Amino acid sequence: MTADAAAPRPVKLAPSLLACDFSRLGDELRAIEGADWAHVDVMDGSFVPNISFGLPILAAARRASPLFMDVHLMVDRPERYLRDFADAGADGLTVHVEATPHIHRTVQQIRELGKRAGVTLNPGTPLEAVRPVLADVDLVLVMSVNPGFGGQKFIPASLERIRTLRRWLDELDSPAELQVDGGVTSQNARAMVHAGATCLVAGSAVYGEGGAQAGLERFREALK
Numbered sequence: 153m154t155a156d157a158a159a160p161r162p163v164k165l166a167p168s169l170l171a172c173d174f175s176r177l178g179d180e181l182r183a184i185e186g187a188d189w190a191h192v193d194v195m196d197g198s199f200v201p202n203i204s205f206g207l208p209i210l211a212a213a214r215r216a217s218p219l220f221m222d223v224h225l226m227v228d229r230p231e232r233y234l235r236d237f238a239d240a241g242a243d244g245l246t247v248h249v250e251a252t253p254h255i256h257r258t259v260q261q262i263r264e265l266g267k268r269a270g271v272t273l274n275p276g277t278p279l280e281a282v283r284p285v286l287a288d289v290d291l292v293l294v295m296s297v298n299p300g301f302g303g304q305k306f307i308p309a310s311l312e313r314i315r316t317l318r319r320w321l322d323e324l325d326s327p328a329e330l331q332v333d334g335g336v337t338s339q340n341a342r343a344m345v346h347a348g349a350t351c352l353v354a355g356s357a358v359y360g361e362g363g364a365q366a367g368l369e370r371f372r373e374a375l376k
């Protein structure tokens with residue numbers, strides 16, 4: 153059976169705080185309480201050419217909201233900071249396969265901290281790079297833009313990458329989330345779900361026009 157024909161899976165929405173108004177972080181988190189997760193983009197200015205925010209902002213978000221904190225670590229050698237992010241309130245930690253020579257050990261370390269372990273890869277990295285750890289993760293994230301900035305355009309080839317990962321996860325009978333991040337909008341969301349995605353990250357498409365509640369409503373309508 154192809155992914156497109158399979159029974160529909162519940163779809164999680166994970167608004168990215170990168171696109172919110174940081175001066176009103178508490179309000180911006182309350183505005184997405186109807187969502188499933190809050191996506192927290194940590195950028196170090198080395199692995200990616202941009203610096204976003206780090207531990208204190210995650211800790212502030214944790215204090216302000218009961219939402220699941222889905223932390224996307226765009227940092228070199230993320231193994232150095234796993235415990236710090238866990239202590240600051242992360243519920244899930246997703247690391248890039250390109251950022252560490254020890255992806256298997258890093259995934260194990262996240263699990264040992266009692267957190268959900270995610271693995272991800274840049275659009276230019278062959279999918280085979282994550283295959284050895286697929287059975288060990290709780291989430292696989294398909295980056296559908298080059299990481300480092302919000303508000304970029306979805307890379308169409310990402311759809312085929314979602315389909316392939318869907319097939320590999322199904323072959324393993326894995327319950328892992330298949331997440332997509334970058335350029336996700338209410339217009340293209342259905343195509344990703346049909347390809348097999350179970351969790352959609354969206355920054356500008358949620359926090360943009362009309363505010364977050366209106367943004368979430370557009371996604372709910374699109375995914376009905």
Ligand SMILES: O=C(CO)[C@H](O)[C@H](O)COP(=O)(O)O
Nearest residue numbers: 299300302303334335355356
């Ligand atoms: O990881 C990211 C960028 O590296 C962000 O999560 C992503 O870009 C979300 O922003 P948008 O929905 O505006 O594309």
Ligand SMILES: [Fe+2]
Nearest residue numbers: 193224333353
């Ligand atoms: Fe992200």
